Amino acid sequence: MLGLVAAGDLAALWADWRLPSDLTVAIVSGTQAVLLIATAVVYLCWLWRVRVNAEVFDASSQSMGRGWVIGGWFVPIVNFWFPRRIVLEAWDASAPQGRPAGHALVNVWWTLWIVSLLTDRLTTRSESVDVMAFSYAVDLVAAVLAAVVVLKLTRMQHEKALQGPLLPTAALG
Known part of the structure; x- marks a missing residue:
């Protein structure tokens, strides 16, 4: 899904430079919105599962309740740092x-x-193709990196799960 968002950004960049008509912009923008919503749903399901797995690996490293896995994205102000914190805590536990x-x-x-969020806000206030292109380019790179984070964290959790439970060192002696 994140790859489709990145493809949508590429299409938007191409459309802004090659076919800057109102119809093209409307079609590409509408497609991007649908892709973003679908990706957000799938991503939040994945993040919920990753967070639950992180509790199994190391419950003490999870400082926030499960509700923040989803709520953290939608509550103003805290949505600038809670989601990152949740990902990092799952990352460390994994x-x-x-x-x-x-x-x-x-x-x-x-x-x-x-x-990307901030430049997207600028594009709603600017008619500049350069500002929109910059916004799409940043979003494209962010989408690719988000996919890399998803793949790496999923792989880390898979490998940790295959290790099985760790015995305390006192039990080994």
């Missing part, structure tokens, strides 16, 4: 034992997502 996972990928994705 990291292989003894091998901490860095946060650079999540941080770059989240930064670009926020920049």
Whole structure:
């Protein structure tokens, strides 16, 4: 789904540069809106499952209630940092034992997502093709990085699940 959002951004970039008619913009914008809504639903289902898995791996690392997995995206102001925090806590809980996972990928994705939101707001106030192109380009990169985060976190959780439960070191001695 994130790949389709990225493809929609590419189509929007192409349409703005090659076919800047009102009809083309309306069709591409409508398609992008449908793709974004469908992707948001699938993404939130995935994130909910990842968060539940993270509780199994390390419940103490999950500082926020499950309701924030979805609510954090929709509550004004906190939606600028709660979703990132939820992803990072699941990321840390899913990291292989003894091998901490860095946060650079999540941080770059989240930064670009926020920049994408802000530039999208600018495009509603600007008729500039350059501003719209920049917004689409940032959103495109954010969508690709979001897909990479999804794939990596899913893989980390799969590998951790295959390891099975870890025994306390006292039980081994």
